[in-house]
Amino acid sequence: MADYERRNSNYRGGGGRKRRYRDDEDYDRRPQRRRYEEPLFVQVRRQLLTLAESAARRVEDDIVGIAKTVAENYEDEELRDTFINISLDLVLEQPMKIPFVAAATLAAQNLKPELGAEMLSKASIALQRYIDSGSWRETKLLLRFLGGLQSAFEGDGIFPLLEELFARAVDLQTTSSEDLLGLELVKIILFTIPYVMSSPATGFESQANALLEKTDIIASTPHALVDLVNTFSPDENKEAAGPSVISLLQGQLQAEAGKGWELKCLPRPWKDVQEREPDEQKPFDVVTKVPFPQITVPNPVPNGARPLFPEVYISVYANQEVDTVPPTSDISSSLLREALVDTINLLDFNRVATAKYLIDVDCYYTPGIFVKRATPFDRMREMAGELQAWKPEDVAVDAVFSQLYQLPTPEHKLVYFHSVLTECCKIAPAAIAPSLGRAIRFLYNNLETMDLELSNRFLDWFAHHLSNFGFTWKWSEWVDDLELPAIHPKMAFIHGALDKEIRLSFAQRIKGTLLEPYIPLITEGKEKDTPEFKYMSDTTPYSKEGQELMQLIRKKATDEEIEPVIAAIEEQAQGLGVEDPKVPSTDALVTSICFVGSKSLSHVLSCIERNKDRLLAIGSASQQARCQIITSVMEYWADQPGIAINIIDKLLNYTILSPLSVLEWALIESMAAGTILSKSYIFEMISATVGKVTNRMRQIVAARTQPGLYEPQLSVLDETLARERADMQALFKFIEDSIVSVAAGSNDEMMERGDGSGDLPEDAIIRQWGRRWLRVFRRKAAVEEAFINDALANATPVGTTAPAETEAADADIKIADADDQ
Amino acid sequence: MSLLSVNTVDRLDRPSAYYVGKNKRRRYNDRDDDRGREEDPVDKLRGATTLYVGNLSFYTTEEQIHELFSKCGEIKRLVMGLDRFNKTPCGFCFVEYYTHQDALDCLKYVGGTKLDERIIRADLDPGFEEGRQYGRGKSGGQVRDEYREEYDPGRGGYGRAYDEQRQREEDEYGAGR
Numbered sequence: 002m003a004d005y006e007r008r009n010s011n012y013r014g015g016g017g018r019k020r021r022y023r024d025d026e027d028y029d030r031r032p033q034r035r036r037y038e039e040p041l042f043v044q045v046r047r048q049l050l051t052l053a054e055s056a057a058r059r060v061e062d063d064i065v066g067i068a069k070t071v072a073e074n075y076e077d078e079e080l081r082d083t084f085i086n087i088s089l090d091l092v093l094e095q096p097m098k099i100p101f102v103a104a105a106t107l108a109a110q111n112l113k114p115e116l117g118a119e120m121l122s123k124a125s126i127a128l129q130r131y132i133d134s135g136s137w138r139e140t141k142l143l144l145r146f147l148g149g150l151q152s153a154f155e156g157d158g159i160f161p162l163l164e165e166l167f168a169r170a171v172d173l174q175t176t177s178s179e180d181l182l183g184l185e186l187v188k189i190i191l192f193t194i195p196y197v198m199s200s201p202a203t204g205f206e207s208q209a210n211a212l213l214e215k216t217d218i219i220a221s222t223p224h225a226l227v228d229l230v231n232t233f234s235p236d237e238n239k240e241a242a243g244p245s246v247i248s249l250l251q252g253q254l255q256a257e258a259g260k261g262w263e264l265k266c267l268p269r270p271w272k273d274v275q276e277r278e279p280d281e282q283k284p285f286d287v288v289t290k291v292p293f294p295q296i297t298v299p300n301p302v303p304n305g306a307r308p309l310f311p312e313v314y315i316s317v318y319a320n321q322e323v324d325t326v327p328p329t330s331d332i333s334s335s336l337l338r339e340a341l342v343d344t345i346n347l348l349d350f351n352r353v354a355t356a357k358y359l360i361d362v363d364c365y366y367t368p369g370i371f372v373k374r375a376t377p378f379d380r381m382r383e384m385a386g387e388l389q390a391w392k393p394e395d396v397a398v399d400a401v402f403s404q405l406y407q408l409p410t411p412e413h414k415l416v417y418f419h420s421v422l423t424e425c426c427k428i429a430p431a432a433i434a435p436s437l438g439r440a441i442r443f444l445y446n447n448l449e450t451m452d453l454e455l456s457n458r459f460l461d462w463f464a465h466h467l468s469n470f471g472f473t474w475k476w477s478e479w480v481d482d483l484e485l486p487a488i489h490p491k492m493a494f495i496h497g498a499l500d501k502e503i504r505l506s507f508a509q510r511i512k513g514t515l516l517e518p519y520i521p522l523i524t525e526g527k528e529k530d531t532p533e534f535k536y537m538s539d540t541t542p543y544s545k546e547g548q549e550l551m552q553l554i555r556k557k558a559t560d561e562e563i564e565p566v567i568a569a570i571e572e573q574a575q576g577l578g579v580e581d582p583k584v585p586s587t588d589a590l591v592t593s594i595c596f597v598g599s600k601s602l603s604h605v606l607s608c609i610e611r612n613k614d615r616l617l618a619i620g621s622a623s624q625q626a627r628c629q630i631i632t633s634v635m636e637y638w639a640d641q642p643g644i645a646i647n648i649i650d651k652l653l654n655y656t657i658l659s660p661l662s663v664l665e666w667a668l669i670e671s672m673a674a675g676t677i678l679s680k681s682y683i684f685e686m687i688s689a690t691v692g693k694v695t696n697r698m699r700q701i702v703a704a705r706t707q708p709g710l711y712e713p714q715l716s717v718l719d720e721t722l723a724r725e726r727a728d729m730q731a732l733f734k735f736i737e738d739s740i741v742s743v744a745a746g747s748n749d750e751m752m753e754r755g756d757g758s759g760d761l762p763e764d765a766i767i768r769q770w771g772r773r774w775l776r777v778f779r780r781k782a783a784v785e786e787a788f789i790n791d792a793l794a795n796a797t798p799v800g801t802t803a804p805a806e807t808e809a810a811d812a813d814i815k816i817a818d819a820d821d822q
Numbered sequence: 823m824s825l826l827s828v829n830t831v832d833r834l835d836r837p838s839a840y841y842v843g844k845n846k847r848r849r850y851n852d853r854d855d856d857r858g859r860e861e862d863p864v865d866k867l868r869g870a871t872t873l874y875v876g877n878l879s880f881y882t883t884e885e886q887i888h889e890l891f892s893k894c895g896e897i898k899r900l901v902m903g904l905d906r907f908n909k910t911p912c913g914f915c916f917v918e919y920y921t922h923q924d925a926l927d928c929l930k931y932v933g934g935t936k937l938d939e940r941i942i943r944a945d946l947d948p949g950f951e952e953g954r955q956y957g958r959g960k961s962g963g964q965v966r967d968e969y970r971e972e973y974d975p976g977r978g979g980y981g982r983a984y985d986e987q988r989q990r991e992e993d994e995y996g997a998g999r
Contacts, residue, residue: 351833354832416932417927423935505890
């Protein structure tokens with residue numbers, strides 16, 4: 002492992018090349034191979050994979066060129082397979098290229114109908130499979146591809162299939178008002194129509210309009226969950242709350258129908274080719290029409306692995322003085338966003354490629370709808386009115402943020418979206434950095450009303466992003482906000498961001514990146530690697546015992562050696578009339594563990610491990626002492642709360658702490674009239690704690706719903722599930738009950754502060770924190786409940802016994818095995 | 823979700839060329855004695871939950887590593903790479919997750935990004951074994967830090983072997999005068 006850059010042993014000096022610079026050792030022993038002619042399939046493969054990627058080439062010519070090569074060499078099987086397979090791969094992985102791939106297929110079909118037939122057959126087999134497995138994104142993309150071939154089909158082509166999907170959607174919607182699968186089907190239909198209408202096919206306006214009329218009622222009715230997943234709670238900020246993707250698109254399509262299906266952003270790569278040589282067969286003129294492939298839509302349609310939620314359209318470039326991205330009145334906003342989002346989510350296995358396609362977005366749409374890359378915002382301001390064109394970087398960045406801010410959870414881990422933005426910045430720093438700057442400004446200015454989970458995602462991304470770019474940020478912009486009260490969302494953000502930056506780096510480094518007014522935020526304590534041990538000071542109660550205990554823990558003393566010191570503290574405490582003597586002894590123990598383990602995470606973990614039994618005993622003995630464990634950790638690491646919550650997390654894993662005890666500590670013991678809700682690390686700690694519980698719950702659900710499970714295991718798992726589910730519900734109830742009073746302003750501590758009127762200037766801010774917390778945890782509770790209910794709906798019912806035949810078959814196998822031996 | 827067997831762009835969650843190459847070399851050398859059990863080295867990475875992380879600064883702490891790598895999932899174990907003699911960090915570590923998927927996601931999303939302002943590298947690893955936490959270079963650190971011509975303040979300056987040589991030359995030069 003360590004020698005992976007091993008140097009050649011017989012290094013001959015003279016600045017000789019090191020081994021590690023060689024590409025492939027197997028090759029350099031051989032003589033250079035003679036240049037050879039590239040086989041056709043390799044050439045076509047490359048042309049297809051890079052289709053439309055270069056602004057320097059005319060994509061129309063490439064499309065016709067590829068189609069001709071493949072059609073003229075139809076007997077070359079490898080070439081044929083390459084063409085078909087890569088085309089379909091592109092459809093399923095790089096959606097922005099679908100119109101170009103469809104055009105190439107159309108041209109190939111016209112030159113060689115057999116080739117078209119083969120492509121169609123393969124595409125329809127794949128489509129059928131995706132429909133049967135409920136893979137709706139893939140279904141959507143293949144339908145889009147087929148929609149692009151509409152002109153080659155007999156009769157109404159793709160429309161009867163869309164009608165059938167719609168019929169299923171209606172069934173689902175009438176069965177349940179909470180249905181989301183029907184909505185998903187309607188979304189697929191709506192996202193197919195524009196690609197049919199922008200294809201070379203003509204005369205389908207009436208079919209499209211008829212379909213749109215029917216989808217209206219489903220698409221325009223808001224789903225009950227849509228407010229719950231909005232970037233902005235409509236209660237906090239009605240104006241900023243975004244429309245649902247599906248209702249937005251429905252309206253845009255209707256507007257587009259009224260404009261004769263202009264669909265100006267979608268490329269028409271067949272248009273420019275047609276008038277070349279008058280006598281030649283025109284590549285996109287259909288010779289013979291074929292029937293649309295036979296596809297069966299199961300009834301009812303299945304749902305795939307990914308749970309569905311309503312989606313909301315958001316833009317971090319809304320309400321700028323100049324539009325740099327299409328406004329929601331323009332259908333381009335939905336079409337560009339949807340294709341970019343699919344690209345991002347499909348290519349998560351190569352963030353560099355994702356970033357490249359995002360930066361190249363202007364290659365895949367009608368030329369002229371974007372301004373030149375890296376056009377400064379100020380320049381766009383000057384151009385405003387001259388022409389309506391969008392800034393490609395903003396459109397791309399907006400799409401990434403829409404995923405980073407997807408509620409309840411995006412398709413991939415959040416860090417993926419961080420990494421895509423990082424790569425974009427690396428590829429085109431001058432173009433992307435200013436776009437990110439404006440996005441950050443928008444998010445920062447809307448911190449007060451943004452969903453709390455999202456403002457924490459913003460915080461996490463912001464710090465992580467800066468850590469990749471030397472921690473440089475224009476802090477000067479926010480200097481005035483330093484006057485705000487500490488619990489103001491903006492101040493909380495600044496504090497939280499600096500803490501996160503320090504966690505990825507170190508205090509001194511971060512201090513060096515800040516302007517003078519921010520320096521007091523990096524306290525002296527943050528710069529200390531090892532916080533002071535409070536028992537070193539004689540004024541601290543139990544200081545002598547505390548020091549003694551620390552020494553014992555440091556030299557890994559046995560439990561018998563530690564016990565007398567603990568007893569001494571408790572005895573002393575009893576004499577002083579302390580209500581629960583276990584509290585001071587726990588404080589001394591845990592603080593000592595923190596101090597001795599302060600060198601690193603593994604140090605503190607091994608300290609905890611050595612004293613695990615004692616800690617476990619405390620945890621189960623007294624509620625106050627259990628709370629004290631958390632208090633001691635949080636106090637010892639008060640200046641570096643990131644370390645504290647990490648230790649709490651590990652204590653949960655050791656079951657020294659229970660999830661409920663963490664909640665009790667934060668939301669009762671430390672509530673401080675609700676002010677604790679402003680601290681981002683507290684939100685992080687509570688989210689992580691709740692996340693542990695819900696993860697475990699999901700594992701149990703997975704165990705309970707696995708196929709082939711029979712009694713008696715079925716009942717055992719079912720009981721576990723019921724028990725854990727009740728615990729989880731109790732946890733959510735606890736959060737609800739503790740915070741609801743803060744949100745309503747009726748929290749006792751809050752009432753006791755000041756004159757009890759609840760009108761202190763900060764009270765309104767605290768109440769808002771309460772409301773935002775409630776929203777997040779109510780959503781989490783609803784999502785988990787829905788998940789469990791959905792999963793159990795299809796689970797084997799309790800009481801099912803194993804079918805008799807299977808048992809017999811099993812027995813046979815066992816006998817056969819025995820015979821072998 | 824996709825049923826594709828090939829991808830239109832390379833995947834970043836594959837074992838590195840280094841891993842494949844190293845094992846190819848080893849197999850070649852072993853050919854005479856154990857021809858029988860020729861297993862594909864990549865097979866050992868099936869289900870792997872551990873990553874080797876390289877090009878760290880000597881000053882990067884466990885907490886920093888934890889902070890970044892836990893973005894891909896809960897960390898089960900973190901083993902710092904240490905200088906064989908001084909037992910101080912020498913610029914690499916092993917990160918073990920609970921699931922294979924978390925390890926793959928880490929390759930895709932964290933490998934090649936910056937930690938402590940250095941581009942770090944991550945490679946899928948068949949699993950930590952006692953002893954592997956120590957540098958294998960002559961002077962105790964990683965081999966790459968023995969022979970490095972460039973000055974790297976995060977990894978102890980110049981390569982140690984060169985440093986020694988430079989020191990010797992300087993001393994001799996001084997003595998000669």
